Amino acid sequence: MQTSASAPADDRLLPRIGQWLSTTNLVVPAILVAWFAIVIVPIIILFVYSFFSTAQFRTVYEPSLDTWIGLFESGRWEVTLRTLRIAVTVTLIELVGAFPFALWLAKGGVSKGGRAVCLALLTIPFFLDMSSRTIVWRAILGQSGLVNTVLMGTGLTDAPVEWLLYSEVAVHFGMVVSLFPPMVLPIYMAINLIDDSLIEASKDLGASPWQTLRRVILPLSLPGVMAGVVFCLGPALAAWVEPGMLGGGFVNLISNSIESAYSALRYPVVAALSAFVILLLLVLLAAMYLIARRFGDPASSFRVLRG
Amino acid sequence: MTDSTAVPMLEVEDVVHRYGTVTALSHVSLSALKGEFLTILGSSGSGKTTMLRVISGLERPTSVRRLRIGGVDVAHLPAAKRNCTTVFQSYALFPHMNVIENVAYGLRIRKMNSTDALREAHRALGMVQLDSKADRRISQLSGGERQRVALARAVVTQPSILLLDEPLGALDERLREDMQIELVELQRTLGMTFIYITHSQEEALTMSDRVVLMSHGRIVQSGGPLDLFDRPNSRFAAGFMGYENILQARLIGREGDLGLVEFPGGLRLQGLITAPALDTGTPVHLAIRAERISALAPDAPEGIAARITSRVYRGKYTDISLDTPAGPLRMRSWHGAQDESREIRRIGWSTNDAVIFAVD
Incomplete structure (x- = not known):
């Protein structure tokens, strides 16, 4: 490993640090320890918390399965299924939209300028707080919002279209908009890494565009597709802003349950629900890995990244 | 060269190609007989690689009067439909497939069943003495071995013309000399037309039936290796x-x-x-x-x-x-x-x- 940043002002210290880092085998363990402390430990604590219970707004620190049992008895199945359904639907919509877009952006003969503009546009959503971005849609999709005003003004409808806001459609829509960049960017990166000569070789050997896509581009872009699904599915399962603002209380997802448990100070329930979301995510990712194997060996796809 | 009564396997007439304002090929005509080893010799920027890409169909020329492979007009056919394959300079082997899958690619594309495809692929690998490494990953091969896999992958579908884009460029000198001899032997065995691109006059002279020397998008001189070596006309x-x-x-x-x-x-x-x-x-x-x-x-x-x-x-x-x-x-x-x-x-x-x- 080499610290590649070589500040011109200090041309001695950095190489020395780099050399020290590369000779000692401390870097990888240090990163692992830090990651463990910052990310893994809280998750473990969260999981442990889910085995406590609450009595009179106080957490009882005695191991029990009450919280988990209560979780499944209180009819949260419906909420869980709805959350799963919406998250998976949103992820699939993203995938269907993002893959062709990423393919076009990376290999569609887009000019350098055009590509830079597209990538810049994709990062714009990160500039703005998600609530501010989402709340704007209320003004656009509401009963007296922009869309309905236009629809009624042109005489296409007599009464405002009600399902545009405070509905599952609106929640889906909000999530699809906000999760598009996290899906597109990794796929774009992966496709961009595919050497043009591989695509040319495929054509040259007689493959139709579809065969080239299926046998060369798709398998080689799997790492990006999987990263995109992770970046999309995780936030979709935990989505909180969109169901709250665009669902208007009619679309309850797990995150809403977490929120209400939180405001009731029932921390073990919060922990159990959060742990449950993580478990769901793992199950879905495992399923995705199995599906990805049908399109190519995901392990060998990563060889492209290794060069 | 084979008998002169044979129909040309490759006929290119008056091809012009421009990249923006740069003229890469300026009214070039070329033909090759069946079983001929034709070398296009030139320095970088001479247009030789563009010529190869025009023949393979990976590049659409700005204009061409005639472009035929085996008597079939291919001027408007995409690369996939042309009866020729390319050995790329970078080899362009698929990193997510192993050696045998790479070689069998062209056959699987043509919907050949997997038993036949594997048998043919093994045969092609045997031809380049690499059958023992059929199950290796591409990353486990040396440069010379990758070169052979690329060669086997290109000939396995038995195209009329094999296009080779400086295939020996990345190899060390010793290996290059061995491969020169092997390539010529392979070409004689297959009876296939080889169009070979190189910047090395040594390669051109030792391997070819005929050499075409290019410079600035034009053909400067063409003839047998001896003609070019002993009778340069410019x-x-x-x-x-x-x-x-x-x-x-x-x-x-x-x-x-x-x-x-x-x-x-x-x-x-x-x-x-x-x-x-x-x-x-x-x-x-x-x-x-x-x-x-x-x-x-x-x-x-x-x-x-x-x-x-x-x-x-x-x-x-x-x-x-x-x-x-x-x-x-x-x-x-x-x-x-x-x-x-x-x-x-x-x-x-x-x-x-x-x-x-x-x-x-």
Whole structure:
């Protein structure tokens, strides 16, 4: 490993640090320890918390399965299924939209300028707080919002279209908009890494565009597709802003349950629900890995990244 | 070359290709017979790779009058539908497939069932002596092995024409020489037309039936390896083919192919005229290879006077710089030959070794 940043002002210290880092085998363990402390430990604590219970707004620190049992008895199945359904639907919509877009952006003969503009546009959503971005849609999709005003003004409808806001459609829509960049960017990166000569070789050997896509581009872009699904599915399962603002209380997802448990100070329930979301995510990712194997060996796809 | 009655396997007529304002190919015509080993020789930027891409269909030319492979008009067919395959300079092997899957790719694309495809792929791998590594990953192969896999992958579908884009460029010298021989043997066995791109005159001379020399998007000269080596007809061709001595003179007389030139100091020398239409009185170049010059006795009636200005020992040979009435000349003496060290007063060469062509 080499610290590649070589500040011109200090041309001695950095190489020395780099050399020290590369000779000692401390870097990888240090990163692992830090990651463990910052990310893994809280998750473990969260999981442990889910085995406590609450009595009179106080957490009882005695191991029990009450919280988990209560979780499944209180009819949260419906909420869980709805959350799963919406998250998976949103992820699939993203995938269907993002893959062709990423393919076009990376290999569609887009000019350098055009590509830079597209990538810049994709990062714009990160500039703005998600609530501010989402709340704007209320003004656009509401009963007296922009869309309905236009629809009624042109005489296409007599009464405002009600399902545009405070509905599952609106929640889906909000999530699809906000999760598009996290899906597109990794796929774009992966496709961009595919050497043009591989695509040319495929054509040259007689493959139709579809065969080239299926046998060369798709398998080689799997790492990006999987990263995109992770970046999309995780936030979709935990989505909180969109169901709250665009669902208007009619679309309850797990995150809403977490929120209400939180405001009731029932921390073990919060922990159990959060742990449950993580478990769901793992199950879905495992399923995705199995599906990805049908399109190519995901392990060998990563060889492209290794060069 | 095979018999001349055969139909050309490749016919390219008047192809023009421009990248923006840059003209990569300017009215180039080319043809190759069945089973011919044709080499397109040129430095980078000469248009040779563009030519190959136009033939393979990976590049659509700006205009072309005729483009046929095996008598079939392919000018408007995509690369996938043309009966030719390419061995890419970078090999372009699929990193997510192992060796045998790479080789079988073209067959699987053609919906051949997997048993037959595997058998054919193994056969092709055997042809390049790599059958033992069929299950290896591409990343586990050496450069030479990757080259062979790329070759096997390209020939397994039995195309009419194999296009090779500097396939030996990335190999070390020893391996390159072995592969040259293997490639020629493979080509003879398959009876396939090979169009081979290289910037190395050595590769062109050792492997080809016919060589086409390109420069700045045009064909400068074409012919057998010996024609190009011994009868260059332009300053560029002579320089590219390694003529060390290219002298300025004026043509004062010709008799058939034999020409007489006069140097500014009045010295007259004979040589072979390689450019057909050359009038007496025009300024010309006379070119001679360093190794074709030999020392003569100081009182010999033929030859020209010379004085040594420097000697450079280069291992296998010694380069000797001379001052002569025709201008500065370089002669080459093989290591161990007596010219290497003795004094030289007079030099000469066979008239057939000096070529005369127009100043361009």
